[in-house]
Amino acid sequence: MTVLPSSEHSNDPSAEPLSEPLPSEFERAGLLADLEDGLPQGVVLSNGERVCVVRRGHEVWAVHDVCPHRAFALSGGDALTVDGESAPVIECPWHGAQFSCATGAVLQGPATDALPTFPVRIVEGEVFIGARREPIAPSEVV
Numbered sequence: 001m002t003v004l005p006s007s008e009h010s011n012d013p014s015a016e017p018l019s020e021p022l023p024s025e026f027e028r029a030g031l032l033a034d035l036e037d038g039l040p041q042g043v044v045l046s047n048g049e050r051v052c053v054v055r056r057g058h059e060v061w062a063v064h065d066v067c068p069h070r071a072f073a074l075s076g077g078d079a080l081t082v083d084g085e086s087a088p089v090i091e092c093p094w095h096g097a098q099f100s101c102a103t104g105a106v107l108q109g110p111a112t113d114a115l116p117t118f119p120v121r122i123v124e125g126e127v128f129i130g131a132r133r134e135p136i137a138p139s140e141v142v
């Protein structure tokens with residue numbers, strides 16, 4: 001994996017680069033220019049983790065590419081713009097469950113479990129994906 005200087009604001013390609021390298025768990029996933037705006041795409045990380053990547057303009061989000069309802073891929077679904085949601089909402093193509101790309105939270109069933117998410121950094125036009133973050137259980141939200 002290539003380690004490049006990172007931007008202070010992870011999704012802002014115009015931000016000044018920092019001298020700090022990306023944390024080692026970040027893995028290059030491709031070029032921002034190769035991600036079609038608003039079209040979810042599946043990526044497989046070197047550890048076999050399946051990730052669904054969604055681009056909107058100069059921002060990119062990444063969630064687990066396995067729907068918690070029946071374990072089908074979310075990357076064949078749609079990325080929706082929903083009032084009140086600052087990030088895209090991924091809609092499962094199989095039974096219509098919807099999840100926040102920012103938090104992985106379930107916004108519409110039949111799924112009941114949230115999605116793991118992955119931090120994304122964009123450095124010099126390249127997209128890097130970090131380590132999986134498990135969703136916060138509703139009982140842990142304060």
Ligand code: FES
Binds near residue numbers: 067068072093095097
């Ligand atoms: S597999 Fe995703 S909603 Fe059923």
